[in-house]
Amino acid sequence: MxxxxxxxxxxxxxxxxxxxxxxxxxxxxxxxxxxxxxxxxxxxxxxxxxxxxxxxxxxxxxxxxxxxxxxxxxxxxxxxxxxxELTPYQPERDVYRLKAAHFEQSTYEAARRQMQEHLNHYTRALQIWKQVLDDVDNRRVSLLRERLAQRPQEEHEAIVAFRKLTFRGQIAKARMEIQWAKEGLALLDELESKGVPLRGEP
Amino acid sequence: MxxxxxxxxxxxxxxxxxxxxxxxxxxxxxxxxxxxxxxxxxxxxxxxxxxxxxxxxxxxxxxxxxxxxxxxxxxxxxxxxxxxELTPYQPERDVYRLKAAHFEQSTYEAARRQMQEHLNHYTRALQIWKQVLDDVDNRRVSLLRERLAQRPQEEHEAIVAFRKLTFRGQIAKARMEIQWAKEGLALLDELESKGVPLRGEP
DNA sequence: GATACCATGTAAAGCGTTACATGATTGG
DNA sequence: CCAATCATGTAACGCTTTACATGGTATC
The missing domain is CATH 1.10.10.10 (Winged helix-like DNA-binding domain superfamily/Winged helix DNA-binding domain)
Known part of the structure; x- marks a missing residue:
């Protein structure tokens, strides 16, 4: 819930x-x-x-x-x-990793398209989050300003710091996924240039 | 589906x-x-x-x-x-980041407990994935051996390489989350030592 | 005979997606 | 007056969780 x-x-x-x-x-x-x-x-x-x-x-x-x-x-x-309350850690479902693990059933074109989308998605996410982090840092977020206005001064530092912690986490995640997508694209290039066949190829 | x-x-x-x-x-x-x-x-x-x-x-x-x-x-x-087929990228739901962003409503103890669990969870995950990566590399995974046995030799390189790509992604994710959890714990220590009050404290 | 494991189901409730649906207001 | 935006809903369907439920097999 x-x-x-x-x-x-x-x-x-x-x-x-x-x-x-x-x-x-x-x-x-x-x-x-x-x-x-x-x-x-x-x-x-x-x-x-x-x-x-x-x-x-x-x-x-x-x-x-x-x-x-x-x-x-x-x-x-x-x-x-x-x-x-402690939120327990439940098994995850990562459809992109599941797919990548079975790319030999795909084609180079389709696999590359998926990885390129991965790269695009997290590149957009990274830009957004970097902007948000900067906005929070400079109190340019209206929702944050509303929040700070109704809380005593001594809590402000914690409020801002915890939001920034979350956004830094999202930034780190985006960077990691970008790196992974690039690794995937490089692997596809390497295998194709070596002429390694995929099962999904026509 | x-x-x-x-x-x-x-x-x-x-x-x-x-x-x-x-x-x-x-x-x-x-x-x-x-x-x-x-x-x-x-x-x-x-x-x-x-x-x-x-x-x-x-x-x-x-x-x-x-x-x-x-x-x-x-x-x-x-x-x-x-x-x-291209799997589209849909908005995510990350309950741990959502929580972290609002830790000022928690207590130092509860926030620390959550972040420590985060650290424990991904430390376990990292160990498991490093082991799996090593097992795949050395063909010690029975499911993988079954799979390779029924496919021609020239596909083997791709099959192994794509599985390793997935596991390296999981390893990178685990490391990132471990880093984030440590950052969170450090932040909690710093704020508490400075005497910054949280709204959830008794 | 007790315990762990093998093996397979149903059902209710909750959560999430997609589609269908409607109407007022604001600004050009 | 037309388009964009404000504003709020319902319904069907599918996926996920949790609980309830049963019985055989293997091993000590």
Whole structure:
């Protein structure tokens, strides 16, 4: 049950609508946690039902309304309970490594395409995360500024430091995956130039 | 739909029972792909129904039987189709980074415990993967030997090289996560020694 | 005969993806 | 008035986890 905790985490910064949460999960946050709006709106309703968030219904224009969710005392307690609790390490599922292990069943072209996409994906991710790290460092992130504004000065250092720790982790991951993709592409070049046959080739 | 392809991948090495597949997914393979038996047995039945695997029912002792699954022509085609197809990159969900980003809501003790578990988990994973890489290099893996035995000599280099590529990726990932966990533990030590308060502290 | 291992299932509940669906507001 | 954006939902389907469940075989 972590979508709930990801939503509570966002709401500890400031109250917002489901739509704003959807936007965050579509943006740079998507590389840490993401969910479609079809999952977010019902979960917010359940969190409201379970008394973890309060809702303010605010008019929007003449006829429309929007629902602004804010975390309440019970929600903050639940979030803190979750964050203090040890999250166990479960078996992973890495479809890209699974695929790479069986590239002899593919073709050089298809294998290269997959590895190139891997490289592109993590190159984009790296750029985004480096930018985010810099933005956090210079307090250019509005959500972070909101968060800092409502917490005492002496907590600021920890708040910023922990966010930076996460982003440095993502940066390290992106660099590692880029390196791995390059290694894969180099291996494919080497094997093809040696004329090593693949089973998937026509 | 990747459990199906993970199972097909295993069955390209040799025919086996659901129980043997369960064992593999519980062992060192678990760090690349894993599934509980409650997912594996029904999926094998569906694959049988869909004509991707053949089944041989073999007696076991006096009264018991076992079902040995082998991949057939259609199954191999489906596996090759999947491996040639580009797997898109979807938004990730990393609960450990999400948690780390909000450690100011935790306590030093709980945050340290989580990071220590992270370190332990990936240290174990690193040991396992280094061993597997070495075993593959020296053809000490029975599944790999079965696989090589049924393929022509000229494909052997690629088969071994792609498996090693995957394991090197897992090793790089484990090292990266170990490094990150150490960074996190160091940060926690530094903040605590400076007396920076956390919101979750009693 | 007890224990560990072999072997295979079902079922409920939860989580995630994809598609379908609707309507208001804002700015050009 | 048209397009982009704001805003919020439902539904079907598939995958994953956890729990419940059963019985044979091999070895000491």
């Amino acid at each position: 972590s979508l709930r905790h990801a939503l509570l985490a966002m709401l500890t910064a400031e109250p917002m609508t489901g739509y704003e949460l959807v936007k965050y999960f579509d943006g740079s946050v998507a590389y840490v946690w993401s969910a479609p709006h079809s999952q977010i709106y019902p979960e917010l309703r359940r969190m409201e039902r379970d008394g973890l968030v309060d809702v303010e219904i605010v008019p929007r224009g003449e006829h429309a309304k929007k629902r602004i969710y804010s975390i309440n005392e019970a929600g903050l307690e639940e979030f803190q309970r979750w964050i203090r | 990747s459990l199906r392809h993970a199972l097909l991948a295993m069955l390209t090495a040799e025919p086996m029972t659901g129980y043997e597949l369960v064992k593999y997914f519980d062992g060192s393979v678990a760090y690349v792909w894993s599934a509980p038996h409650s997912q594996i047995y029904p999926e094998l039945r569906r694959m049988e129904r869909d004509g991707l695997v053949d089944v041989e029912i073999v007696p076991r002792g006096e009264h018991a039987k076992k079902r040995i699954y082998s991949i057939n022509e259609a199954g191999l085609e489906e596996f090759q189709r999947w491996i040639r």
